[in-house]
Amino acid sequence: MQLVAYLDKDKFFPPSSFVKEVIVCLRDFSSRPVFAKEDLPDLYAEAQRRGQQLLLECDLLFNSEELERASAELLELESNTDCLRILDTGLARLLVEQIRSLQIDLMVNWGNHNSEGLLGWNEAFGSAIRRLILSPEISHSMLDGFIKKIPRQVEIPVLGALQVFYSRRLLLSEGKDDVQALASSEESAHKNFPFYQNKRGTFMDHVRDLGILDDVVNSFQGEQVWGRIDLRGRPSEVLWPLLERFWESRSAEDWLTFKEQYTRALFKGYFRQNKSSSLFRKLKNEHLEKQHDGFVGEVIDYTKKEYIVIKQPVWGHHLCEADWIEFLTPEGKKIGGRVRDLHKLNGHVLKDSEHENYFVMKAVKGAIVKSQLYFTKREEAPVVSSPS
Amino acid sequence: MGSLLQKKPEILSPAGNLEKLKTAILYGADAVYLGGQEYGLRSAAENFSRIEIEQAMEFAHKRGRKVYVVLNAFLHDEDMQGLDDFLAFLEKSQVDAVIVADLGVLRQVRKFSKIPIHLSTQASCLNYESALFWKEQGVCRIVLGRELSLQESSQIAAKAGLEVEIFIHGSMCMSYSGHCLISNFTQGRDSNRGGCAQSCRFEYSLERENGERSQGFFLSSKDLWGMRALPLLKEFPVHSLKIEGRMKSALYVGGVTKAYRAAIDLLFSSPNLTEEQIVHFEQELDKSVHRDFCTGNLLNSAGLESVYDERVHNGEKSDYAIAGMVLEVSQETNQMFIEVKNSFNLGQTLELLPFQGENIAFQAEHILNLIGKSLERTKPSSVIALPLVAGAEAYNIIRVRTQCN
Numbered sequence A: 001m002q003l004v005a006y007l008d009k010d011k012f013f014p015p016s017s018f019v020k021e022v023i024v025c026l027r028d029f030s031s032r033p034v035f036a037k038e039d040l041p042d043l044y045a046e047a048q049r050r051g052q053q054l055l056l057e058c059d060l061l062f063n064s065e066e067l068e069r070a071s072a073e074l075l076e077l078e079s080n081t082d083c084l085r086i087l088d089t090g091l092a093r094l095l096v097e098q099i100r101s102l103q104i105d106l107m108v109n110w111g112n113h114n115s116e117g118l119l120g121w122n123e124a125f126g127s128a129i130r131r132l133i134l135s136p137e138i139s140h141s142m143l144d145g146f147i148k149k150i151p152r153q154v155e156i157p158v159l160g161a162l163q164v165f166y167s168r169r170l171l172l173s174e175g176k177d178d179v180q181a182l183a184s185s186e187e188s189a190h191k192n193f194p195f196y197q198n199k200r201g202t203f204m205d206h207v208r209d210l211g212i213l214d215d216v217v218n219s220f221q222g223e224q225v226w227g228r229i230d231l232r233g234r235p236s237e238v239l240w241p242l243l244e245r246f247w248e249s250r251s252a253e254d255w256l257t258f259k260e261q262y263t264r265a266l267f268k269g270y271f272r273q274n275k276s277s278s279l280f281r282k283l284k285n286e287h288l289e290k291q292h293d294g295f296v297g298e299v300i301d302y303t304k305k306e307y308i309v310i311k312q313p314v315w316g317h318h319l320c321e322a323d324w325i326e327f328l329t330p331e332g333k334k335i336g337g338r339v340r341d342l343h344k345l346n347g348h349v350l351k352d353s354e355h356e357n358y359f360v361m362k363a364v365k366g367a368i369v370k371s372q373l374y375f376t377k378r379e380e381a382p383v384v385s386s387p388s
Numbered sequence B: 001m002g003s004l005l006q007k008k009p010e011i012l013s014p015a016g017n018l019e020k021l022k023t024a025i026l027y028g029a030d031a032v033y034l035g036g037q038e039y040g041l042r043s044a045a046e047n048f049s050r051i052e053i054e055q056a057m058e059f060a061h062k063r064g065r066k067v068y069v070v071l072n073a074f075l076h077d078e079d080m081q082g083l084d085d086f087l088a089f090l091e092k093s094q095v096d097a098v099i100v101a102d103l104g105v106l107r108q109v110r111k112f113s114k115i116p117i118h119l120s121t122q123a124s125c126l127n128y129e130s131a132l133f134w135k136e137q138g139v140c141r142i143v144l145g146r147e148l149s150l151q152e153s154s155q156i157a158a159k160a161g162l163e164v165e166i167f168i169h170g171s172m173c174m175s176y177s178g179h180c181l182i183s184n185f186t187q188g189r190d191s192n193r194g195g196c197a198q199s200c201r202f203e204y205s206l207e208r209e210n211g212e213r214s215q216g217f218f219l220s221s222k223d224l225w226g227m228r229a230l231p232l233l234k235e236f237p238v239h240s241l242k243i244e245g246r247m248k249s250a251l252y253v254g255g256v257t258k259a260y261r262a263a264i265d266l267l268f269s270s271p272n273l274t275e276e277q278i279v280h281f282e283q284e285l286d287k288s289v290h291r292d293f294c295t296g297n298l299l300n301s302a303g304l305e306s307v308y309d310e311r312v313h314n315g316e317k318s319d320y321a322i323a324g325m326v327l328e329v330s331q332e333t334n335q336m337f338i339e340v341k342n343s344f345n346l347g348q349t350l351e352l353l354p355f356q357g358e359n360i361a362f363q364a365e366h367i368l369n370l371i372g373k374s375l376e377r378t379k380p381s382s383v384i385a386l387p388l389v390a391g392a393e394a395y396n397i398i399r400v401r402t403q404c405n
């Protein structure tokens, strides 16, 4: 694994011995800007001097009007960068259309959790993509799968703040000044979510920082997988030397020493296992497919000891007087019974429930509203044999 | 795009289940969108089984209406299993389009079917270049992000040469669609796979960096009501107006669809909508459940007025509730049979919503159950008979003014 890291406003460059690239976030182009455009030439010169690549990040979305302005400005700034990192698909398209030789890092970090989609991004932008910046929701095993299929560099966050919300609306104050706040809710177990607003919108980070550097340090050889470190707002001068030591030794003790100095709680997110997958399967609606043999309809009125009303879909099995039936209650209880006193809503006696959207029959104890009704069997009328 | 200027936009209504689909269509939706049992974003909605999708297609196509199936979850590799089979089924059922957000899903749709593809708002497409990108990927319509104005949306349609659909009514996500992981990282519920826990609706205490403290619902968006933006449609046409709310009631679906249907028909048969007419339609919208409302970004950028910031969050409310739905009418017995959804009393004034035209107020007299017993008060989840109101038809909604208001 190779490392890339954000530059903070103290302009402290991480050691080039193990951080190959630095990311700059400029006002008007970033959710968390720390520099002005005028700073870029100096930063670029310093990065070059240190043998590090300088990347300019634009992690914002734009409407059509803003897009053209952003694209023009980025193209001007581009000469002072080694690569642009772009979130907005339209902006990415416009930039690579304008400079055919441009290579960008495409931020596909919101969603995009399958290899088919990642291959799609790769094919759509072709050689204009240098790297795909992946979602913080992917797990180690997902990443393993992706890198086998995707012939590009990929990047994941390995240490630092985890942005979990991006809104166009200015939620903290009417003005366009930068505002920061901490938010807590009694309805959430987590307290003090960092919020920050600038004129481009409102953003929220998780209460804990992601810390999976120790998980990946030995995992990915070569230059395909990049890990991103974000120490903005953290004491970088203290932390970088400790990280460098850890990177060299790759020892648990050095990681522990680093963690002790880290000012915020770290967590693993979904990297070890994407637990929301199992919950997703549970959440998926598994309501019974009402199409298998014998489904008649659903009880919509249960008047104790008197009658029940059945709503019967067109594909429902028809019932006749005296048919054997079974109800499946919403709690999963099965109740057997027979059809008695079959009639229409207006009281007309029915021989058969065919053609009826609704019909009424004698109540069966416990067959409450929302119970599903199934046909069990029909007893044929006894055949009267003719005398020989 | 010139012809679009004269063309009424499609009214696209939510269909949470087969009953709501029929309600939407009968109340004037040109098209409906629904979710199958997998691959959509409303895990908790009832959703449609395959046989229900077939029924939906039959009902809609018989009436010349369209059905779009939502496949807008961001899927993981393992969730893709079975998608090919589902797509083959959808194609055979002749669904009019699928709504997709994930490029991987989109590619599967193209690989396994020829079903037209609409790009979901979850993809947060906000500019014409992005629209052109998605057009190259094979989409024929884009559901634009709710952050755009009507004017911007119309310009994207013209510049990208694509159909565009915008949200005109309903609840709004506070984030850019697809750009909120709060549920996933706090509760393990992936909002991009249908598990959103609505964390933005919580009350939060806020401590600003200057030490100022406040308490409120600053992440909770008011609902979008686009009635006021409709007059601009003649100048800034779009192809489809979407009503949010697959989880909402039949009253909401029917009432809101009817109001927009009538407003659009009036707008395109007259020079414009008058203020009085807009107020009338807004009063109708007010009778379906909603939060406080705003025009979102349709006219101007949504500011703090579009967000709850009060200690009191009114939540979803309405002065009206659905009393029931007409199941059948019997000319023979001169009765209409109602499935009661909310209680009402003998003598109470009810309002029947015909599929078109003025609503009909009537008194709940002679309430009978199905063995002819007179009732003083109805109970939810029961079927009752009322004297037939002239013009009543199956699937008509009956609403009642709630007492607390």
Ligand code: SF4
Residues within 6 Å of the ligand: B172, B173, B174, B175, B180, B181, B182, B183, B191, B196, B197, B198, B199, B200, B201
């Ligand atoms: S929590 Fe709110 S903002 Fe986030 S996805 Fe859910 S509805 Fe949207």
